[in-house]
Amino acid sequence: MSGDIAILGVGMHPWGKWGKNFVEYGVHAGRAAIRDAGISWKDVQFVSGAATMRCGYPGYVAGATFAQALGWQGAEVNTSYAACASGSQALAAARTKILSGQCDVALVIGSDTTPKGFLKPAPGERPEDPDWVRFRLGITNPSYFALYARRRMEIYGDTQDDFALVKVKNAEHGFTNPNARYKKKFTAEDVAASAMVADPLRLMDICATSDGAAALIVSSLDYAKKIGRGDAVRVAAISTVTPTFASSIIEMPDLATDSAFAVEAQSFRASLPVKAYEEAGISPADVSVAEVYDLSTALEMDWYEDLQLCPRGEGAKLVREGATRIGGRIPVNPSGGLACFGEAVPAQALAQVCELTWQLRGQAGERQVENAKVGITANQGLFGHGSSVILKK
Amino acid sequence: MNKTQVPALEGWFTMDAEKPHLLGTQCKGCGTYYFPRQTVFCKNPACESEAFDEVQLSRTGKVWSFTNACYQPPEPFVAPDPFVPYTIVAVELEKEKMIVLGQAVEGVEVSDLKAGMDMELVLETLFEDDENEKLTWKWKPLPTDGGAA
Incomplete structure (x- = not known):
């Protein structure tokens, strides 16, 4: 059995500093990916969200947040956190679901609104936290x-x-x-x-932090063939x-x-x-x-x-x-x-x-x-x- | 008038003015060193030991890499006003086979450093408050004539 899955659609919200809620960017990217795939939002059986964690920032409920924003339609959801690799882990979750036969088509989605200035640790005296200690000693990213x-x-x-x-x-x-x-x-x-x-x-020489969103529609190879997309790019x-x-x-x-x-x-x-x-x-x-x-x-x-x-x-x-x-x-x-x-x-x-x-x-x-x-x-x-x-x- | 000298981080190094050491631990099972101290479980996947010795790490090593901070970092860094740039050094400890970061002592510039240079650990002020001078470990180049302490 092939371990490949098909990428039917891709979409992004342009990167920048737009000052909006991350959900808006995510919905924009998600809808673009759905259009690009030529399917309907209601065809999506699994929403795999990529999350971030930043001092109570609500990005950690990514999967459900985007599924609700696009309109609850009964799909299953998942949220993955893996820092910079969150998107890949969300993609891996979708692949597992597809290859195990539990779903045919999934939306993988990640979006961020970054705070202004240096990324910095939560406040307070917390010498047990290595992230706090290194900033106290003046060692930044x-x-x-x-x-x-x-x-x-x-x-x-x-x-x-x-x-x-x-x-x-x-x-x-x-x-x-x-x-x-x-x-x-x-x-x-x-x-x-x-x-x-x-x-x-x-x-x-150093990259900035930005707002932005990206989304993929991925499916089984059978589903791709069924909708006439057997030639789709594969993971x-x-x-x-x-x-x-x-x-x-x-x-x-x-x-x-x-x-x-x-x-x-x-x-x-x-x-x-x-x-x-x-x-x-x-x-x-x-x-x-x-x-x-x-x-x-x-x-x-x-x-x-x-x-x-x-x-x-x-x-x-x-x-x-x-x-x-x-x-x-x-x-x-x-x-x-x-x-x-x-x-x-x-x-x-x-x-x-x-x-x-x-x-x-x-x-x-x-x-x-x-x-x-x-x-x-x-x-x-x-x-x-x-x-x-x-x-x- | 003199402020009291206290460690900026409690239990991370000895307060020996002449020959300070970083305080670490060593796994009794496989010999792996830890800094900061690790006392609960060994991170070596081949070792299940949960017993550690308290150790003082080597106070000399060789430069692995170095940089500086040209901009004032965010809190919890406590910056003097005006901000004074400082140099940062990563030093390889031969016995422990580990690389440890720290600021360089005041006055050492990036242009003073090269990979492989011998460095020693000293204590210097990180910042001051009304009552105390908060000390931390810093790296200082050893004299090249081998006349090190």
Whole structure:
């Protein structure tokens, strides 16, 4: 039996800072996906919501919230929380339901309204909470991104100019994307002129936080054939593995890695796509296009290596050669990535799947990757959450 | 006039002015070190031990990576007015095989650091309130002539 499911429809609400309730964005994206699938809302048997948790923010009731907003029609609901991988976990829940024969067609949906300014912990004196402790010591999210970036400079000889090339590339990619928040062709000079935030990373090396929503209609292959969509793009693999002890790099919000005294240290990021490749029976050489979590410009190059698109330490070479630009050997973030979107946590992993679906259908317009057949996503978030999804034609 | 020096985090390090140590634990079963202290269960999937020794971690190590904070972090960070940027260092402890974050001592800039440099743990003020100086651990470059304490 095939473990694949079909993606019948995709939809998004444009990323930005719109100042509205997250439910509005979600309904917009959900309706767009339903229209794109050519089905009716009443055909949806399962609503799988991706949630976020932020100091009592009501996003954690995602599945039911969207089902009610679209109009209760008796579908079953589920809500998944997995930080930045929430969308992939919601997709995995829908896939399980479909492959076990419990439903034919499901809506997978994630939406976010982000607070203004720095993401910060809940107030009060809470020294037992590692997230509180690291902020007390002055270690913010960009601190971690900058430590990884500096490590690349120290070990591989990457430069700040290399990091800027990633921003320039992604800005070019996202320039014509109607769902992107930042649509400006930034130059290396623009990046160099932006304020230093956490050396070596400048403001334009680091992604913002945004409002946005993304949704998918997924179904069994039989259902897809029945409605004349047997050629729909398929989900060939979903990896949502946890890290394996002991951690080799300091993960947010920790103040230390695990001790590798008893067992060898391992990279979490590198382990995420391994299961996806195995499950899909696809090798890194087969990948036509990738959407990766560029929380910083330098981190995008870590992902090239973690996805095995190039040997360890050669990420910057790939960028310098233009291999990851549209038209290059292996285009990465044709959507413009987080550089052009900003992060909308529970929607972002689904937005990656939306982009790859458009790419594999040949519907990506001016940012189309020629002859795209296999796409892979990758992201990583807090608390040992991460995911990698493979789509194929 | 002098304010009392107290730890910014109770029980995370010794208040030894000369040679402070971070306070951790070590699993009695597999030897894995923990910082911050872990006393309930070992996180090694091959180890079911629930017994730990209290240990002082090595107070020297090598730079893994480093950065700085050019903008004032949000609360609970307590910032001086005006805000003064500071450097952050990740230091690899050889015996414990772990990397520990911390601020660098005042005056150390990003341009002073390189991966692999020897660092030592010291105590310095994190912030002050009306009565107390709140101390924390910070990393300080060791003199290259090997004349370290």
